[in-house]
Amino acid sequence: MVFKKISLQNFRNYTKAEFEFSPSTTIIVGPNAIGKSNLLDAIYLLSTGKSNRTDKDIQLVQFGKEVCRIGGKVSEVLRVSKVSDAPEEETDLEVVFAQSPTGFFQKKYMVNGVSKRRADFQGKMSVVEFSPLDIDIVAGQPGSRRKFLDEVLEQIDIEYRNAHVSYTKAIRQRNALLEQVQKSGIRNEKLFIYWNELVIKNGQIVTAKREEFIEYINNRKKEIFDFTLIYDNSIISEERLLQYKDAEVGAGVTLVGPHRDEVIIKAVSKISKSLEEVKYFGSRGQQRLVSLELKLSQIAIIDEKMENQPLLLLDDVFSELDSSNIDHVLDLMNIYQTIATTTHKEFIGKDSLGQMQMIDLTEQK
DSSP: OEEEEEEEEEETTEEEEEEEOOSSEEEEEOOTTSSHHHHHHHHHHHHHSSOSSOSOGGGGBOTTOSEEEEEEEEEEEOTTOOSTTOOEEEEEEEEEEEEOTTSOEEEEEEETTEEEOHHHHTTSSOEEEEOGGGHHHHHSOHHHHHHHHHHHHHHHOHHHHHHHHHHHHHHHHHHHHHHHHHHHSOOOHHHHHHHHHHHHHHHHHHHHHHHHHHHHHHHSOOSSOOOEEEEEOOOOOHHHHHHTHHHHHHHTSOOSSGGGOEEEEEEEOTTTSSEEEHHHHSOHHHHHHHHHHHHHHHHHHHHHHSSSOOEEEEESOTTTSOHHHHHHHHHHHTTSOEEEEESOGGGTOHHHHTTSEEEEGGGTO
């Protein structure tokens, strides 16, 4: 798979822009706040159907505009032939966000001009993004670790994708019912039956798939830093929902299920010689190495499960890593198509830089 180009209209700070990319490595250079991360987010959005930087899609639409469009072209060399002049199969991807004067917000996903559900739009192009914010997977709140699991599994497993979407919608509806009960003091059990069945069915799929992926990471040989993941899953079942029935009314939200999962990351401490939680006892450097290792696991499983290699998005990672780990990332760039951002091209090194396509955003403005 090769990501060939992207076109942007009213997307964040881009009123209208188009960029083409090298099938190997493209470096995007420019000062902070010029739009480097926004460009990577647009590419990420064409892969997953959602932003990696905001949960509010309306924030993607340029201020004062009503419609935002992100379009991309992906080409794939057909596997019937391995010769260099093998035919290419091209796919056009497009995401449109629109807000009507009445305030209604619409999202539209299209593949070759045909509208798709987001669950069916995903998976046409796989991406793995490296960012300084990846350290939050290790040092941040449980939601950051759940988000990582979702990001990987939604790309490689359509059953997980559908189950997670259904589970999330069902939890939202169930929470709305709980809020009504909290306000009125009246609980109609018949209203809960449908949503309970839905969250249990899909929640158990989500749990099982997450468990498999965590086992995959634990069994995989670590390349730069060794650690162990412990899955503290919040089991969802009829019995558990009944157990927390009264507490849920008091809280006004569903208290059990995958949206409450935690993943504990442990590594052997040099001081105690025992497993310690990296979030609390690991140095900042160790936390960054664990997050990098998790991203390597993401690349590995996408390579195994998908027909196409992932596209690597590197958002200003060269300023965050030491020289040995920069070399490790540069090795990855020799294997996978890569689009990387940097404020200073000197971070990369002259030898590597000469083999890469350069986009200077200061020249685009």
